[in-house]
Structure formats: structure tokens, C-alpha cells
Amino acid sequence: MLALLKIEWLKIKTYRTFWILFGAFVLLYPITFYFVANKYMETINLKSDETNMLNSILGAPFVFPKVWHSASWFGGLFFVILGMLFILLITNEVQYRTHRQNIIDGWSRTDFILAKFSVMIAFIVVATLLVLLSGFIVGIVQTPSTSSASLFEGLNYIGYFAAMAALYLNVAFLVAILIKRTGLSIIIYFTFVCIVDNLLWVILTLKDSQFGYFLPLEAADSLVPNPFKPKMMERRTVSDLSLLITSACYLAGFGYIILTSFKRTDLKT
Amino acid sequence: MSILSVQQLSKNYGYIHALKNVSFEVPKGSVFGILGPNGSGKTTLLGIVMDVLKPSSGSYLWMGEPGSNEQRKSIGTLLETPNFYHYLSGADNLAIAAAIKGKGKENIDKVLETVNLLQRKNSRFNTYSLGMKQRLAIASALLGDPDILVFDEPTNGLDPAGIAEIRQLIIQLRYQGKTIIMASHILDEVEKVCSHVAIIQKGVLKTVGTVQEILSSKSATNVQVVEIASEDIKLLESVVKDMPGVSAIEIKNGTLHIITDETVQASTINRYCFEKGIVLNTLLLKRKSLESTFLEITGNQSDR
Numbered sequence: 001m002l003a004l005l006k007i008e009w010l011k012i013k014t015y016r017t018f019w020i021l022f023g024a025f026v027l028l029y030p031i032t033f034y035f036v037a038n039k040y041m042e043t044i045n046l047k048s049d050e051t052n053m054l055n056s057i058l059g060a061p062f063v064f065p066k067v068w069h070s071a072s073w074f075g076g077l078f079f080v081i082l083g084m085l086f087i088l089l090i091t092n093e094v095q096y097r098t099h100r101q102n103i104i105d106g107w108s109r110t111d112f113i114l115a116k117f118s119v120m121i122a123f124i125v126v127a128t129l130l131v132l133l134s135g136f137i138v139g140i141v142q143t144p145s146t147s148s149a150s151l152f153e154g155l156n157y158i159g160y161f162a163a164m165a166a167l168y169l170n171v172a173f174l175v176a177i178l179i180k181r182t183g184l185s186i187i188i189y190f191t192f193v194c195i196v197d198n199l200l201w202v203i204l205t206l207k208d209s210q211f212g213y214f215l216p217l218e219a220a221d222s223l224v225p226n227p228f229k230p231k232m233m234e235r236r237t238v239s240d241l242s243l244l245i246t247s248a249c250y251l252a253g254f255g256y257i258i259l260t261s262f263k264r265t266d267l268k269t
Numbered sequence: 270m271s272i273l274s275v276q277q278l279s280k281n282y283g284y285i286h287a288l289k290n291v292s293f294e295v296p297k298g299s300v301f302g303i304l305g306p307n308g309s310g311k312t313t314l315l316g317i318v319m320d321v322l323k324p325s326s327g328s329y330l331w332m333g334e335p336g337s338n339e340q341r342k343s344i345g346t347l348l349e350t351p352n353f354y355h356y357l358s359g360a361d362n363l364a365i366a367a368a369i370k371g372k373g374k375e376n377i378d379k380v381l382e383t384v385n386l387l388q389r390k391n392s393r394f395n396t397y398s399l400g401m402k403q404r405l406a407i408a409s410a411l412l413g414d415p416d417i418l419v420f421d422e423p424t425n426g427l428d429p430a431g432i433a434e435i436r437q438l439i440i441q442l443r444y445q446g447k448t449i450i451m452a453s454h455i456l457d458e459v460e461k462v463c464s465h466v467a468i469i470q471k472g473v474l475k476t477v478g479t480v481q482e483i484l485s486s487k488s489a490t491n492v493q494v495v496e497i498a499s500e501d502i503k504l505l506e507s508v509v510k511d512m513p514g515v516s517a518i519e520i521k522n523g524t525l526h527i528i529t530d531e532t533v534q535a536s537t538i539n540r541y542c543f544e545k546g547i548v549l550n551t552l553l554l555k556r557k558s559l560e561s562t563f564l565e566i567t568g569n570q571s572d573r
Contacts, residue, residue, distance in 0.1 A: 006368070010368060011354060011365060015354075015356050015357075098353065100352055101348075103321050105346075105366050106370050107338065109320075111338070266316075266323055267322070
């Protein structure tokens with residue numbers, strides 16, 4: 001797997017679009033998170049009655065331990081950039097017909113898919129570390145007395161972010177492998193992520209139904225709900241564990257479809 | 270033992286039969302030409318033995334064993350078009366191919382020099398001309414000095430000097446004892462460099478054997494190619510079509526290539542045309558070649 005990742009690195013290390021999109025995530029996310037936290041805390045520190053009330057409802061989203069939750073949620077907002085980049089890396093291969101050439105040169109079809117999975121894991125690891133670091137820095141800066149705060153209490157949210165990232169990239173992988181065309185894949189991916197998934201979620205959570213939480217992306221999304229949404233508005237009753245298991249099932253299912261469809265298909269354009 | 274053994278290979282795309290029960294053996298050390306018009310199934314056949322296309326039925330063996338990744342790593346292949354990452358340089362593209370094949374980077378400069386691309390090795394692939402892309406693909410196939418090479422239309426997109434160089438390279442490779450499988454629609458190319466040939470038409474294997482065997486086969490010895498032309502080539506075609514002894518006709522570069530019995534004399538053709546009111550401005554009796562055999566086997570142009 002590491003050998004495959006090394007070859008993938010040869011493909012992308014001088015690819016400008018890769019660095020632009022990857023850089024956009026690595027820079028935009030922490031900067032935005034940091035400044036939103038600053039602005040929010042400035043407003044809170046005015047100590048008006050209104051903001052005090054807001055603070056008590058929301059539970060100080062940029063202070064330990066809740067900062068882990070907020071960092072993960074903000075990370076999720078920016079993660080579609082990496083989803084788009086991942087689609088591009090796969091559809092490029094079809095466009096350049098290098099998916100054919102890689103096989104001709106001696107990779108098995110499974111090697112090709114595993115190589116892309118290794119890139120996916122690298123993306124998840126880097127993004128998760130970035131969320132961890134961003135959460136830590138903002139927490140340190142914004143928490144009034146760090147020693148008294150329980151630093152590691154909400155750290156499970158970082159793991160939830162990783163699950164969310166895995167599912168978003170896996171769906172991107174599936175779309176790219178099945179659709180093959182760059183533009184169309186990106187349009188379908190965004191339509192699904194931004195519209196279809198949310199619409200289905202609204203329909204499937206009507207009258208406190210819990211089905212909506214088991215949708216492919218919502219299963220992981222719901223693990224990291226909007227930190228600015230007051231707890232009393234949360235209608236989810238299914239446990240985090242069941243959502244994690246659901247996410248794992250989707251990952252395995254989509255992975256299986258990706259692998260079997262690529263193994264069976266004729267590699268044309 | 271054969272280098273490649275193809276057994277009853279068929280490939281269907283819906284109702285279209287791209288290949289029908291094709292079987293042949295490629296002997297070690299041969300330059301094996303797969304000859305056929307465009308769309309006859311040559312690339313489909315090579316795509317199957319390189320595992321990028323799945324056969325509908327049939328099988329193939331490389332050196333007596335079913336195809337595998339390890340075998341493909343030791344076969345140099347150029348299939349259909351040069352497939353490279355457009356944003357990477359020639360050398361970076363070859364580094365990826367070498368890494369997949371498990372070969373070292375030290376080969377890269379050598380193969381680039383062989384195809385005269387060394388000076389442009391750091392230019393991006395999308396700045397290359399069609400001929401340079403083709404050269405890079407050939408360089409990629411040569412990585413690791415493989416004993417078996419598969420070339421699909423290797424001279425595609427090259428200028429006349431480039432074509433001559435690549436043909437010379439193929440002949441050199443043959444002298445080094447390598448086995449070369451080469452698909453081409455250019456008869457002249459196959460005749461100049463191949464030791465063996467398989468002729469495919471509409472996915473059906475028409476004949477296979479050494480070039481000598483096919484040239485000296487009974488049918489081939491009894492026919493000849495005559496190149497004729499007149500002002501109105503269409504009129505000439507319609508007239509000559511009915512001439513006794515003519516078995517096939519092809520329009521090529523503004524002249525008619527007709528296959529006739531060996532007994533038909535040039536003067537007979539000239540007289541026949543003149544009597545029909547056509548004055549020939551070209552009349553060439555060509556030597557017996559693979560072309561006459563090919564035209565005879567594959568029939569008229571309209572029939573292909």
C-alpha cells in the first residue's frame with residue numbers, strides 16, 4: 001500500500017491544480033476557524049445579557065472541551081474541497097487514459113483502486129491532523145484558564161471528523177469511478193452532497209423519524225452536528241455508536257462496489 | 270513454446286462482434302504483424318491480451334501461462350495512443366511507468382536517447398507534438414529492456430524520417446532476439462519489418478503464417494497488382510470492374526489498384542480501357558507483394 005502511495009505521489013507532486021485545491025483547504029479552513037472564533041469571543045466578552053444567554057445555550061463553542069466539536073464541524077464545511085480534488089484525481093486518469101496505461105504497465109486493477117484508497121487515507125490523515133491542530137490552537141487561545149479545562153473530553157469529535165471525511169471521499173470515489181467525466185462527476189457530487197442528501201434527510205426525519213440519520217452522508221454528518229444549534233433542538237435519539245457502525249457499513253459497501261465495478265469493466269475512455 | 274497463444278478469442282459490444290473466435294500463436298523471436306483495416310479488431314485483440322478489455326469468450330496464454338501482472342511488467346507495450354499525464358514532463362511520466370514496472374530510474378535517459386527525446390525530457394507532455402508523444406510511448410515500452418514488445422500502430426503520427434527511424438529500431442530489436450507483436454493497417458510497414466503476419470478483417474482471422482508463406486501461397490502466386498489511373502477515376506473503376514480476370518479493386522491515392530490473374534498482360538488492360546473510351550495516364554505492373562494477397566483475402570474496398 002505504501003509503495004502504491006509513493007507512485008501516486010509521483011503523479012501529483014508537481015500537479016498545480018492539486019496544490020491549489022489542497023492548499024485552499026489547508027489554509028482557508030484554519031484561518032476561517034481562527035477568525036470566526038476570535039470574532040465570536042469578542043462579542044461574548046462584551047458581556048451583555050443577550051450574549052451571556054447565548055453563551056449559556058450554546059456552551060462556549062470555542063473553549064475546551066467544546067472547541068473539538070466546533071473544529072470538526074468547521075472542518076466538514078471545507079472538506080468538500082478535498083472531495084472535489086479527489087474526484088479530479090480519478091477522472092484525470094480516465095481522461096488521460098492513464099488508468100489503462102497503469103494496468104498495461106503491470107498494475108492489477110485492484111492495485112489501481114488500492115492506490116487511490118491510499119491517497120484517500122492520506123487525505124483523511126492530513127485533514128484530521130489539521131482539525132486536531134486547529135482545535136488545539138483555538139482552544140488554547142480562547143479558553144480563559146486552560147489548566148482547569150478538561151482538555152481531552154470532547155476529543156471523540158476528531159474521530160467523528162475522520163469518519164465523516166472517509167465517507168465524503170468514498171462517495172466522491174464512487175461517483176468518479178461510475179461517471180468517469182470530470183465536470184459531470186463534480187456536478188453530481190455537489191448536487192448529492194448539498195441538495196439530495198439534505199432533502200432526503202428533511203423528508204426522512206419528519207415527525208421525529210430517525211431514518212434520516214441513516215442516509216449515507218448523514219450517518220457521519222450527524223455525529224458532528226452544528227455546534228451553534230442549541231442542544232434542546234436536537235431531535236436525534238439514535239446513538240453515536242449506531243451511526244458509526246452505519247458509516248462503516250457504507251464505507252465497506254461503497255468500497256466493494258468501486259472495486260468490483262472497476263475489476264469487471266472494459267477500460268476505455 | 271509460443272510467446273503468445275490466443276485461443277478462440279471473441280469480443281462483443283452489444284450486437285457488434287469486434288472479434289470472432291480468433292486463434293493464433295506468436296513464435297519466439299518473431300516480428301508478428303497483425304494486419305487489418307481500421308476497425309478490424311486489432312486494438313481490441315491487443316487490449317484483451319493486455320487485460321484492459323475483457324473477452325466475451327476464449328483465452329490467451331503468455332509463455333504458456335495465463336496473463337498476470339508480473340508478466341505485463343516485463344512486456345513493453347504501446348496500445349492505441351500514448352497515454353500520459355499531460356501536466357508532467359516526459360521524464361516524470363517515464364518515472365511513473367518505471368515505478369509500476371518495478372524498474373529503476375536509471376533506464377529513463379537511455380530509452381529517451383533511443384527515441385531522440387532526451388533534450389526535451391523536462392518539457393511537459395502537453396507541449397509535445399504528436400510525433401514526440403508517440404516517441405515517448407515507444408520509450409516507455411522500452412523501459413527495462415523487455416524481451417517482448419507489443420506495438421499498436423507504432424509509426425502513427427510520425428513524419429517520414431521518424432517512421433524510418435522507428436522501423437529501423439524495430440528491426441534492430443528483432444536482431445537482439447526480442448519478440449515483437451505489431452498491429453498495423455499499413456501493408457508496406459508489415460512487409461518491411463515483420464517475419465510473420467496475421468490478417469484480420471471485421472474481427473475474423475483471415476490467414477496467419479510467415480510473410481514468405483503467405484506471399485508464396487497458391488492464391489497469391491496466381492495474382493498480381495496493377496496500378497492504373499485516368500482522368501475520371503470513378504468511370505475507370507466502373508469499367509475495369511467488369512473486365513475478365515480482375516478479382517479486386519481499391520482506390521488508393523487517386524489511382525486504382527487492381528488484382529488480376531497473372532495471365533492478364535498490361536497491354537490487355539490498356540487495350541480494354543481504350544476500347545471503352547478511356548485513356549490511361551498510369552499503368553504500372555507492380556511486383557507481387559503482401560498487398561495483392563491482402564486485397565485478395567479481404568476483397569473489395571466496399572466489402573471490408
